[in-house]
Amino acid sequence: MNLFSYINGYCEFLASGNFPERFLNLAARADAGLWDIHRISGGISAKITARRYRKLRPLAKKCGIRLRIKKKYGLPFRLLPYRKRAGMPLGFIFFCGIIWLLSQFYWIVETPQVSPALQGRLDEAIYAAGIRPGVLRSQIDASMIADELQLELRELSWAGISTNGSYISVDVREMERLRQEVTSGEPCNIVAARDGVIISVKASEGQSEVTVGQAVAKGDLLINGVIELGSGDITMVHSHGEVIASTFYNFSSEISYDLHRTERTGRMVTIRRLMLLGIEIPLYFGNNPDGNFEREYEEWQLTVGETEFPLQTRTEKWYELRTVNRIIDPHEAEAIARAEINEQMNTLDGLEIISVTESLRHTDSGVQLDVTVTVKEDIAVKELILFE
């Protein structure tokens, strides 16, 4: 039996009579196409495709042979009991139709992870370009959308979109500043990383260009890597050294006497949604809560191995907020301002503070506190000597 025979259907029959060989010869001449012919008691057994069985009847009658079907095989006979059930073929057609219809959409969208500052804008741009679960495949022009993303987001050096069936993937590359990293041995200068006043200079390699007490600006040359020898020749060295200077940091905080603060009331509403094939199905009764709420949500996506399916559940927690208005006195405003300044000054961890100068002003509407911190730090930073 082969696939062709199975699809067309065939039957095994018995031909009983006195001269079955004659019947075989007539069947061969009539191109009946018998196979698996073997002798049994009283006759022969053979197989023939279902359509040709009728050809045998006149031949059997001619030879005085009696035909009897022993068994039927194949797909037509398997489907025969269902011939009165129109629902089955209709259901099969409907199933194929649904599969075809669903394959016309993109259901899984993979977006890239970029720096936090760019992520939100990139997600918005991708959504605005029309790339989302449930979008028609014919509506997506991958190359055009990639160009649009690059034009809209200047931070991108490259954008590309790849598709595979109902899966679409967006990939981007951010622009990176070219950093001239100085490796040991390469000729370099040492320049000032910040404005300041020189306290001490220790040049282990290179020639010092500043003196103690000298004021320098950011980028000024501190230790020169280009050294002129006594003979007039010039040599370039990898400058190395330490330049300690006093630098200044300014911090400011302005606090109004009319303090507005939002805080949670303690009331929480949990809402669940089902996202299926790009369609949002709410799993709750009623509308979204009205009022001032803060929302947190968790998402779960059906994943089998590494394949993500377009089925997600989202659990949203809505926390009710209230705004508290309070009038505070100048002492409290000053304390809040100082707390903010102290938090800002955490960036100076590790630096030696020389002095702190503050200026506090009370106005009609609030308090302004300005603090200038003088610290001692090493402002030496290496800069590659570029050759043209």
Place this chain on the structure above:
Amino acid sequence: MRKKKNEDEQGFISDLFSTAPSLSCDYHIEFNDDREVIAEGCMGIMSCSEEQIKLNMGKRALLITGCSLVISGMFGRTVCIRGRIISAEFI
């Protein structure tokens, strides 16, 4: 003399063609090991059993002797016999 030379030439030419293999044959029989035989040009089946199958090959009859013999296919003038073939005789 000239007549004899012509007769000699014709005899040579006819001998030349008579020794060439015949390009037309009435039947073709092919054996695959001792398990299968395919006979083309079969005019009909004369007898059929598990031990012997006799085929009408036109000028001669072919008797296939063996055990568990089955006519695995019969299409037009081609017959395929399978089983354990012991001997094949032209009768």
